[in-house]
Amino acid sequence: MKRHLTALGLVLAVVLTFALYSLKYEVQRLEARDESLIQAIAAEHEGVRVLKAEWSYLNNPKRLEELALRHLDLAPADGRRFMSLIAVPRGVRPVEDDPTVDPSAAVPAEEPTGAGTIWFVGTPEPEETP
Numbered sequence: 001m002k003r004h005l006t007a008l009g010l011v012l013a014v015v016l017t018f019a020l021y022s023l024k025y026e027v028q029r030l031e032a033r034d035e036s037l038i039q040a041i042a043a044e045h046e047g048v049r050v051l052k053a054e055w056s057y058l059n060n061p062k063r064l065e066e067l068a069l070r071h072l073d074l075a076p077a078d079g080r081r082f083m084s085l086i087a088v089p090r091g092v093r094p095v096e097d098d099p100t101v102d103p104s105a106a107v108p109a110e111e112p113t114g115a116g117t118i119w120f121v122g123t124p125e126p127e128e129t130p
Contacts, residue, residue, distance in 0.1 A: 057063070068074060
């Protein structure tokens with residue numbers, strides 16, 4: 001009986017030693033993975049910080065004003081730039097000098113009250129159905 005108990009104790013010691021050895025290297029592997037993830041997160045945080053700084057620079061009002069003055073042909077709005085909605089044309093008017101527009105294809109639409117004639121280019125007249 002003592003031999004069986006001694007053999008069982010020896011097998012148990014070998015199994016526990018192997019399990020402890022495997023567990024130690026599994027923990028080391030997980031710690032290395034954890035450290036690499038922490039470094040990746042830190043790199044992402046640094047990237048976000050750089051992008052925020054770049055966004056702040058790009059949206060600087062003084063910089064945007066300089067770009068608008070340099071690249072856009074803008075002028076302050078005055079009273080001559082406003083008109084009533086009735087005066088706004090509602091269709092495409094054919095241009096006589098434009099060779100791509102066929103003036104015969106322009107069909108006047110019904111005229112709403114208070115507005116001028118509306119022209120639709122390329123729209124055929126509606127056919128009457130009996």
